[in-house]
Amino acid sequence: MIIAEQKEISEIINMVGDHRKILVIGCDTCVTVCLSGGAKEVAILASALRLAFRVQGKQVEVNETTIERQCEIEFVDSLESMAKDKDLLISMGCGIGVQTIAERFFHLPVVPALNTKFLGLPEKQGVWVERCQACGQCVLDKTGGICPISRCSKSLLNGPCGGSQNGKCEINDEIDCAWHLIYERLKALNRLECLEEIMPVKDWSTSRDGGPRKMIREDMCL
């Protein structure tokens, strides 16, 4: 899922500026699971903003709502009635959610309350870790299900590098060496021969090097 974290409240207050009718919008999908932009976080942010503006002596109306998914226009459509009399929308969705709302409500300013961090999973309660960089060319079949692109600090395809020490990365000894993990996993699977195959230079055009990406499935197009 997409992992995001809330911006500093002072930054969000600055973004509000002189706007007086605000709608804080949450998203029930990824950012709810990573505890940064669900209904509960929306209630906290809206309440904190109301208190902050009262302290500043400003009369600002702050409403709140949470929709199923901010990254699908059909769900964003449901904001129409609440958004129509507002002068600012604050999205607590990921960067995709903010942009979907901006596209749908073209004449209304939309600002992000979150910083979108990465694609990952909760390692334990309150801790999230990166697992995918959406490079567009998955090699997990060759690496025992452990991604060297996202989990190796250098994204090496033929690791480990010389900085791997006792299974840890030279960048930070709290980071596992991805290639050590790959070795251990392939060994457990009795597939160490996978490591003898040299992976060629990666074609990064399927990643961000190819510019903004688009996927089309003709069979699904109406």
Place this chain on the structure above:
Amino acid sequence: MDFMPAIVAFCCENSAFRAADTAGAKQEGYPSNIKICRLPCSGKLEINYILRAFEEGADGVFIFACHPDSCKFLKGNVRAQKRVEHTGALLEKIGIKKERLRFFYLSELEWTKFLDLVQQGNESIKGLGPCPTKVKV
């Protein structure tokens, strides 16, 4: 006229709520401006409960949790304390002194300590004056 702060006390029903009940029954100086809010465990405390209390006009919010290692639900009190610390930092950032939010450990038997804490807390909130969120706009 003396400023009488509005104080909301979130109390775990397994400890402080019972202590407050005893303190009330004893009729020995229980401040009338403390509004008790009963929680099934202090771990049920949500950040938003505290913020809403300030929104609704509280000048101070007190949280009473069971002593460390005494939580009926094991770690509810630890979680409550973490949330209170987080909320205190948030309150400071939006212009509300974090001293308006207090966290205490208490057992159900400590009703005299409950009285001491709420009386002392009451005085400290009086010293801070009305919460700035009460200013009319």
